Amino acid sequence: MKFALFKSWGIRERLVSIAVVPATIMFVVVSLSLYFASRDEIRSDISERGNILAAALAESSRYAVVSGNTTPLNQTLHGLLAIDRSIISLQITDAQRTMLTSVGDNQTELAEIQVFERPIRAQIPDVDVFDKTGGPHIAAPAGQSASFKDGNAVGYVRVVMSALPVLEAKRQRVYAGLTIVLLALVVSGIAGLILARRLRDPLNSVMTSLRGIREGNYDVRLDDHQRGELGELQSTIVAMAKSLSQSRQELESQVEARTSALQNAIELANQADEERRRLIARSNVVVEEERRRIALEIHDHLNAALLFVRLESQRMGRLAALLGSNADAKEIESVADRISATTADLYDAARTITRKLRPEQIDTLGLKGALEEMLRNYRSAHPQCRFDFRAPTKFPKLSTELTITAYRVIQEALSNIVKHADASMAAVTLLAKPSQNDISITIEDDGSGFNVKKRVTSGIGLIGMRERVAAVGGSIKIVSDPNTGTKITIELPTKGG
Amino acid sequence: MVRSALKYVHALLGAALALLCLFAIGSASAQPSSRGIDLRIITFDNGPATKQVLQALHRRYPALQVSADPRAWSVRKGVPVYAAVGPGALRAAIEADLDAPTIALFTSSPVYMEISKTLRVKRPAVTAIYAEASPIHQLQLISKLYNRRVSVGVLTSEATEYLEPLIRSGARSANLELEIARVESFESASRALMRLSLATAILAVPDSTIYAPSNLRNLLESTYRRSQPVIGFSTSLVNAGTIATAYSTIEDTLAQFDDVLELVASGRIPDPQFPRYWRVAVNENVARSLNVIVDDDVRSLGERPPEKPR
Numbered sequence: 001m002k003f004a005l006f007k008s009w010g011i012r013e014r015l016v017s018i019a020v021v022p023a024t025i026m027f028v029v030v031s032l033s034l035y036f037a038s039r040d041e042i043r044s045d046i047s048e049r050g051n052i053l054a055a056a057l058a059e060s061s062r063y064a065v066v067s068g069n070t071t072p073l074n075q076t077l078h079g080l081l082a083i084d085r086s087i088i089s090l091q092i093t094d095a096q097r098t099m100l101t102s103v104g105d106n107q108t109e110l111a112e113i114q115v116f117e118r119p120i121r122a123q124i125p126d127v128d129v130f131d132k133t134g135g136p137h138i139a140a141p142a143g144q145s146a147s148f149k150d151g152n153a154v155g156y157v158r159v160v161m162s163a164l165p166v167l168e169a170k171r172q173r174v175y176a177g178l179t180i181v182l183l184a185l186v187v188s189g190i191a192g193l194i195l196a197r198r199l200r201d202p203l204n205s206v207m208t209s210l211r212g213i214r215e216g217n218y219d220v221r222l223d224d225h226q227r228g229e230l231g232e233l234q235s236t237i238v239a240m241a242k243s244l245s246q247s248r249q250e251l252e253s254q255v256e257a258r259t260s261a262l263q264n265a266i267e268l269a270n271q272a273d274e275e276r277r278r279l280i281a282r283s284n285v286v287v288e289e290e291r292r293r294i295a296l297e298i299h300d301h302l303n304a305a306l307l308f309v310r311l312e313s314q315r316m317g318r319l320a321a322l323l324g325s326n327a328d329a330k331e332i333e334s335v336a337d338r339i340s341a342t343t344a345d346l347y348d349a350a351r352t353i354t355r356k357l358r359p360e361q362i363d364t365l366g367l368k369g370a371l372e373e374m375l376r377n378y379r380s381a382h383p384q385c386r387f388d389f390r391a392p393t394k395f396p397k398l399s400t401e402l403t404i405t406a407y408r409v410i411q412e413a414l415s416n417i418v419k420h421a422d423a424s425m426a427a428v429t430l431l432a433k434p435s436q437n438d439i440s441i442t443i444e445d446d447g448s449g450f451n452v453k454k455r456v457t458s459g460i461g462l463i464g465m466r467e468r469v470a471a472v473g474g475s476i477k478i479v480s481d482p483n484t485g486t487k488i489t490i491e492l493p494t495k496g497g
Numbered sequence: 498m499v500r501s502a503l504k505y506v507h508a509l510l511g512a513a514l515a516l517l518c519l520f521a522i523g524s525a526s527a528q529p530s531s532r533g534i535d536l537r538i539i540t541f542d543n544g545p546a547t548k549q550v551l552q553a554l555h556r557r558y559p560a561l562q563v564s565a566d567p568r569a570w571s572v573r574k575g576v577p578v579y580a581a582v583g584p585g586a587l588r589a590a591i592e593a594d595l596d597a598p599t600i601a602l603f604t605s606s607p608v609y610m611e612i613s614k615t616l617r618v619k620r621p622a623v624t625a626i627y628a629e630a631s632p633i634h635q636l637q638l639i640s641k642l643y644n645r646r647v648s649v650g651v652l653t654s655e656a657t658e659y660l661e662p663l664i665r666s667g668a669r670s671a672n673l674e675l676e677i678a679r680v681e682s683f684e685s686a687s688r689a690l691m692r693l694s695l696a697t698a699i700l701a702v703p704d705s706t707i708y709a710p711s712n713l714r715n716l717l718e719s720t721y722r723r724s725q726p727v728i729g730f731s732t733s734l735v736n737a738g739t740i741a742t743a744y745s746t747i748e749d750t751l752a753q754f755d756d757v758l759e760l761v762a763s764g765r766i767p768d769p770q771f772p773r774y775w776r777v778a779v780n781e782n783v784a785r786s787l788n789v790i791v792d793d794d795v796r797s798l799g800e801r802p803p804e805k806p807r
């Protein structure tokens with residue numbers, strides 16, 4: 001986060017900052033360190049100079065104090081005051097502290113004031129001046145130079161100094177230095193910009209080349225060839241572009257070959273699928289035809305035979321009844337009744353098998369009528385579930401294959417509902433779409449639902465439904481989740497397929 | 498050429514004077530006590546200067562007697578003569594009212610004059626060989642130093658006004674202009690010195706009311722600032738900052754003392770006198786600073802005592 005700004009900087013900003021920031025930090029730190037270190041040094045220097053100045057003035061002003069001629073001394077004091085800005089005032093007094101001469105501001109209220117005072121002492125030479133005291137007066141004593149000793153104070157020197165002017169001068173020098181450094185920084189910044197530009201132009205050409213490479217243009221040409229690392233980078237990019245171009249051509253060749261093979265495989269798969277669909281469709285047709293033939297055989301021959309047997313058994317019973325009431329007659333009449341009842345049961349079973357093999361309503365009433373009959377049977381067989389059926393009044397007549405497909409699919413769906421869904425409501429909706437040349441079938445319930453992804457691979461019924469729909473070129477969509485019911489939408493083309 | 502001839506004549510005069518002295522007091526100088534002089538040395542202290550003087554006296558007069566008390570000698574061995582070394586000893590000798598002549602040695606003329614005035618010398622008379630060189634010699638030195646007629650300023654006080662006739666005479670002899678400023682009792686020497694600001698050089702006389710240790714440095718500074726060389730009056734002053742002086746060494750003084758002693762022993766008391774023998778001391782640094790050229794003629798100026806026969 002804290003380096004986000006730095007990360008967003010370009011080469012120009014980075015180069016300028018490299019040229020300016022370290023030098024700035026170094027100068028500021030060094031200047032401030034020197035300034036603060038020199039403050040104590042200046043104070044110490046002022047103290048030392050004040051003592052030296054007071055001592056020197058005490059020495060040099062002795063004659064002026066004694067003689068009373070302070071004019072030359074006054075000139076000297078003015079000269080000192082003009083030379084040294086840290087001197088605030090200089091005062092020379094006699095032994096009684098009467099002011100003899102004074103220069104500077106005696107009433108200063110400046111801070112950092114230091115006062116240095118020294119007595120002006122008379123210098124007493126160790127010389128025999130032939131006074132009246134005891135020892136002999138020797139005109140030629142030994143020794144080469146006379147020594148002096150301090151006598152009484154004949155006056156006082158008072159030096160008032162302040163470190164402020166020197167500190168102010170120091171501060172001004174720091175400011176001047178900062179100004180120079182600021183100018184140097186500007187120059188450095190400009191130099192950085194120029195260098196950045198010289199660096200950025202080759203990098204821009206490199207970036208342009210890289211963008212071209214990213215967009216697939218591997219024909220890289222860098223006219224402004226540089227030396228050093230930049231030149232190496234440019235050469236590397238050119239070489240990389242060539243290598244990428246070759247790799248891409250090889251990959252494209254491989255992809256082309258793989259794509260061709262894949263297309264062939266897809267075509268073969270599609271052909272196989274088509275053949276499978278045709279095969280399934282054909283097998284369905286054959287199965288349905290065989291069912292219809294078996295149902296017809298059962299209806300025409302078996303049912304007719306069973307009906308004849310039943311009629312004969314009934315006539316045999318009636319004949320037995322005519323024989324009287326003997327036991328044999330009774331036995332014959334009873335057997336005849338049992339044969340008639342068994343034959344009736346067989347007849348009903350044959351009719352059920354016939355209906356299952358080939359509902360005759362399909363051929364007589366069409367899809368809508370056959371479905372209405374189917375749902376009536378479900379309502380009567382499963383009263384715990386409400387079965388709704390919605391269809392347009394005039395539902396178009398469909399081909400036999402399409403009708404059988406739709407019927408079998410709906411039959412399988414309703415069978416699944418009663419077997420697995422534990423639903424309280426199931427609804428079948430037929431919808432004709434003449435403009436789109438297809439019909440839409442929706443079967444939905446409020447049952448337990450199921451995980452479609454799991455059942456897709458495991459449910460045989462669902463697979464059969466898909467196969468039947470695919471065989472006629474239709475589509476099927478199953479939407480279900482556990483505890484939310486199931487909705488199956490089937491689109492069947494009325495033409496083609 | 499003239500200078501060489503003068504040197505030659507000077508040397509001849511010096512040799513002749515030395516021979517006369519040898520004839521006159523040769524035996525007394527060699528053994529004064531043996532000719533009946535009972536030399537008694539009175540001292541005031543036992544300082545280095547006194548010891549130096551006594552050593553020189555012992556070399557000349559091995560049989561002399563030394564005491565700080567003038568009344569210490571009760572037995573006479575001959576004609577008694579007292580020599581007072583320094584002003585303290587002179588004062589003690591006079592206060593002791595001695596009955597023998599006394600010769601004051603190593604006492605400056607102003608101090609001797611003051612002691613003489615204040616203590617009224619009784620009998621027998623007291624004489625002296627002053628400690629400082631004669632103003633005449635100092636003026637000769639100044640004349641030789643400049644080799645032209647220059648003006649010489651002298652500060653005197655009431656204590657040294659007696660020197661003024663001598664100084665005037667000396668200035669005339671040396672062809673010098675003279676300007677004497679009297680330091681009054683109410684004014685400082687520095688102020689009085691301002692009145693001599695036009696003088697080429699200043700002659701300092703041993704007047705402690707003018708040249709005191711407390712103001713000596715300031716006086717020398719004042720003259721230095723006005724480029725006025727100061728001449729006088731001892732080598733210690735030369736060391737302190739005067740340009741040159743005429744002076745007498747202890748041996749010079751004692752050589753003269755031989756003659757005076759002989760006269761006193763013979764009953765004649767000479768007047769107090771300045772040293773007869775003298776020489777020159779120069780402060781080369783001061784001379785250079787004041788641009789005063791000091792040649793060998795100046796350095797060799799003076800009069801040396803004759804060689805003492807062994």
